[in-house]
Amino acid sequence: MADLDLKNNNTISPVVNLQTLPHLTDYLQNLQTFTNPLHNNQFYHPSDHGFYISSSDVILRQILYNLAVPAPPQLDQQLAYHRAGPRQQTYFDPSCVKAAIVTCGGLCPGMNTVIRELVVGLSELYGVTQIFGVPAGYRGFYTDEHVHVQLYPKLVHNWHKKGGTVLATSRGGFNLHKIVDAIQHQGYNQVYIIGGDGTMRGAVDIYQEVVRRKLNISINGIPKTVDNDVGIIDKSFGFQTAVETAQQAINAAHVEAESAVNGIGLVKLMGRNTGHIALHATLSSRDVDCCLIPENSFYLEGEGGMFEFLGERLKKNGHAVVVVAEGAGQELIPRSAAQKEERDESGNLSFLDVGGWLKSELKHWWDRDHPGELLTVKYIDPTYMIRAVPANATDNLYCTLVAHSAIHGVMAGYTGFVSGPVNGNYAYIPLEEVAQAKNPVNTKDHKWAWVRTVTNQPDFVKG
Numbered sequence: 001m002a003d004l005d006l007k008n009n010n011t012i013s014p015v016v017n018l019q020t021l022p023h024l025t026d027y028l029q030n031l032q033t034f035t036n037p038l039h040n041n042q043f044y045h046p047s048d049h050g051f052y053i054s055s056s057d058v059i060l061r062q063i064l065y066n067l068a069v070p071a072p073p074q075l076d077q078q079l080a081y082h083r084a085g086p087r088q089q090t091y092f093d094p095s096c097v098k099a100a101i102v103t104c105g106g107l108c109p110g111m112n113t114v115i116r117e118l119v120v121g122l123s124e125l126y127g128v129t130q131i132f133g134v135p136a137g138y139r140g141f142y143t144d145e146h147v148h149v150q151l152y153p154k155l156v157h158n159w160h161k162k163g164g165t166v167l168a169t170s171r172g173g174f175n176l177h178k179i180v181d182a183i184q185h186q187g188y189n190q191v192y193i194i195g196g197d198g199t200m201r202g203a204v205d206i207y208q209e210v211v212r213r214k215l216n217i218s219i220n221g222i223p224k225t226v227d228n229d230v231g232i233i234d235k236s237f238g239f240q241t242a243v244e245t246a247q248q249a250i251n252a253a254h255v256e257a258e259s260a261v262n263g264i265g266l267v268k269l270m271g272r273n274t275g276h277i278a279l280h281a282t283l284s285s286r287d288v289d290c291c292l293i294p295e296n297s298f299y300l301e302g303e304g305g306m307f308e309f310l311g312e313r314l315k316k317n318g319h320a321v322v323v324v325a326e327g328a329g330q331e332l333i334p335r336s337a338a339q340k341e342e343r344d345e346s347g348n349l350s351f352l353d354v355g356g357w358l359k360s361e362l363k364h365w366w367d368r369d370h371p372g373e374l375l376t377v378k379y380i381d382p383t384y385m386i387r388a389v390p391a392n393a394t395d396n397l398y399c400t401l402v403a404h405s406a407i408h409g410v411m412a413g414y415t416g417f418v419s420g421p422v423n424g425n426y427a428y429i430p431l432e433e434v435a436q437a438k439n440p441v442n443t444k445d446h447k448w449a450w451v452r453t454v455t456n457q458p459d460f461v462k463g
């Protein structure tokens, strides 16, 4: 029990504020504990010092300090998370585990790897045999047409090579009581939920309902977001793969622009509320003249605007490349009353095509201000191509570690938590915290300044 005695204890260190991690024993007494089956696993060496992680193993949220500031006051508020990894004692008898895995929201490279590793990890690390895939997102828990599929290592062995999610995903269809009723009815006692910010908010509701019903069911969330818009974790799996794939679109736009008279290559990249993909693709490409993201509003006409800047670039270089995140400039595009209300199944506002709008605005501007002169705008919208690919090597490893971390935490009885990388190490973070944390691009930091150095674009601050 040493592991648990420490779980809410802030006296481990006077400067650490260890985040409370929900545990099944918070509301269920006298749960049986078991020796971790890894103890008898021929491939592991649990007797080695440091193999098992205890509650006193923590990861600090903030790692940068200015030592010139005497006794930094912020140390008093230093947040820490429990470190992920196998615990000496578990709260599940593997032969009694019935695990469910579900994928929700949009696609992201690596979803299949996470599913695969949950199956392989549960099976090979802990000896769990009852593992089920819930098809078609949250609605798949309770709708009759979606049959839950039993998953086993042989079935999933090459899933990490596939883009998408073999389980299928969907938006909307979140019906809390039907979902928890179905979980209870099916006898699931471990539920692994893979999805983005909306999915994590749904997972919090499920967890809270499970606690309200006092069920011996552990709920785990694994953040998936190609937009990288989930906070606290370093980044989401699949993000790097998406950025890498986006490079191909930018390269093509550059080639097209260079090969035309007054050529503009325009690339629209995913990013609903955050411009991380556009930003990272811009930084790695170095061919981009202007990067537009939702966090930094822009304007077209007048001094310091887009048209003035692009006019100068065309004069100087004969071509220009513009990258725009899909959520950028939405406030500039005229919308009909119906378009203002349009939402997807999950309630997310539907965006208008900023790339198509920009292309037409560029043409109008050019014809108006440069009559008779050629302008070529090549618009590339790779949309789903950047997220419907298999994960690259780095993301695949990330998916494995995040899945195995999730399993260790669940087997140790934790619930209502997320496993994810914090400062390069895997941590357990309360689901509620992750569901609320956003991760916008910080346009005040060095990275955004670096984008502006690489592109030379204006800051779009009217002055």
Ligand SMILES: Nc1ncnc2c1ncn2[C@@H]1O[C@H](COP(=O)(O)OP(=O)(O)OP(=O)(O)O)[C@@H](O)[C@H]1O
Residues within 6 Å of the ligand: 104, 105, 106, 107, 137, 138, 139, 170, 171, 172, 173, 174, 195, 196, 197, 198, 199, 200, 201, 202, 203, 205, 224, 225, 226, 227, 345, 346, 348
């Ligand atoms: N606030 C919420 N409370 C409960 N469930 C939610 C909430 N927001 C979204 N959901 C449910 O979560 C699932 C996925 O949500 P959504 O379609 O917004 O994708 P996401 O998880 O945010 O992923 P992404 O945006 O990366 O595609 C849907 O089934 C949706 O109904």
Ligand SMILES: O=P(O)(O)OC[C@H]1O[C@](O)(CO)[C@@H](O)[C@@H]1O
Residues within 6 Å of the ligand: 105, 106, 107, 171, 196, 225, 226, 227, 270, 271, 272, 326, 344, 387
């Ligand atoms: O067209 P769909 O599948 O609803 O998803 C589009 C959205 O999903 C995301 O890829 C996030 O998963 C956003 O970048 C994009 O706005």
Ligand SMILES: [Mg+2]
Residues within 6 Å of the ligand: 105, 196, 197, 198
């Ligand atoms: Mg979302």
